[in-house]
Amino acid sequence: MFAINRDFAPPFKLIAPYFIIGVLFYLLSSIFAFSLDISSIGYLSPSVIAWVHLFLLGFIMMTIFGAMAQLVPVVLENGHFAVDLYYIIWPLLLFGTLMMAYGFIFSPLVLPFGGLTVLIAMLTFLFDTFMTIRKIEKKLNFTMISVIIANIFLLLGVVFGIVLALGYSGMISINLTDLLKGHVYLVVMGYIVTTIFGLSMVLIPMFGLSHHFSWRPIKTALVLMSIGVLSVAISSLFDLLALSYLGYLLSALSLLLYVFQMFVLYQTRARKEHDVYAKSLYVSLTSLVSSFLLCIFYIFSKSEAMILVTGWLIFTGFFGFMISGHLYKIVPFLVWFERFSPLVGKEKVPMLADMIPIKSANFQVLFSALGVFIGAYGLLLSNNDLFKVGVSFLCIGGIFLLRNLIYIIRFK
16 A cells, blocks of 8 residues: 655646557557457457557556556656657657557558657656656555566666667568567566556555465566566567577466465455446456466467467457456545545545446446457457457447546546
8 A cells, every 4th residue: 555645646647648548549459359350350450450559558558657657656656757748749659659650550660750759758758757767765565566567577678679679660671570579578568567556556455455465476476577588689689489488487486376366466455346447357368378378379379369369468468358347446545545535524525435437437448348259259250240249249348448438537
């Protein structure tokens, strides 16, 4: 648990664009998925790579940056080094993401410019984060250690990405396949998953009122994931196949330990209700476990469809529901904290639960879950029509998510 001081919390108007734009990208990437012809694409197809970047940079990274803008100073009990930098990060990330998606589909020459814009956004984020951490004198806790490790991996992943963009556009000659493996692993497993490790151990115990639980599984998971990501990144540079398999194995063990840690938190929680937040976590972790099983099948079948389904489940299921579920906790709290906390003791103020449109939020979880699993089934069968049905449900879920977010932000 962490004490929250108004002196450390940045203004909500600074953070709100990250959440709104992130959810808009969630909806945009869902709509874009209609253009994917799964009967003729592979995981290296330009349209698939464009969709991945829309979802990864536009939704996942944008939302995480917004959450970190709030979480870092709260955990450190110290203000941002230069909080106003967050006013320029989201426009850079927004336009950089759109340019990269355009470049993958229509003009590879645009890719380096989009990549450079994204690079500036991420370097700005990293600069503020590291300079803020540098200001503190107290001992770093697990969350901040995971943030530091994650941001180092992000920096390396962005460097890999710039080199890939130059190679994809034909400006330099590189082994795209090997370097892509390192880039994906550094960003997805190294930054996003490691950040989720750190955020989960702050937010989930806080929202579930979990106490007196062991930290050993998640600490071991962080060590294994760090070694695994480094192994895959090094193997992508020097073509060391055995090292990459070691990295995959360690990463898988790390994620299994994370799932076990979530089970421990579930068992020790004091708040027992199955609200929208809890339902989102159930879908998220179910998607993660399902992707494990598919990876095992891939080892024996070597089917490219298994790779596509695994990626779909991890992105739209694990990441998508982990982030959207936390939005129903984070955004109401931030709005309440800024708008209503000064009125406590002076007049009647709403509870956090009053700020969430429960019925609409449940519809969002239902339609998005149907979209994830029907879409995955369509990918598994290479059935284009079934995949489009799943995408349709995902779009409806995205509309509900956007509507709910606006409702919470405008709550009075």
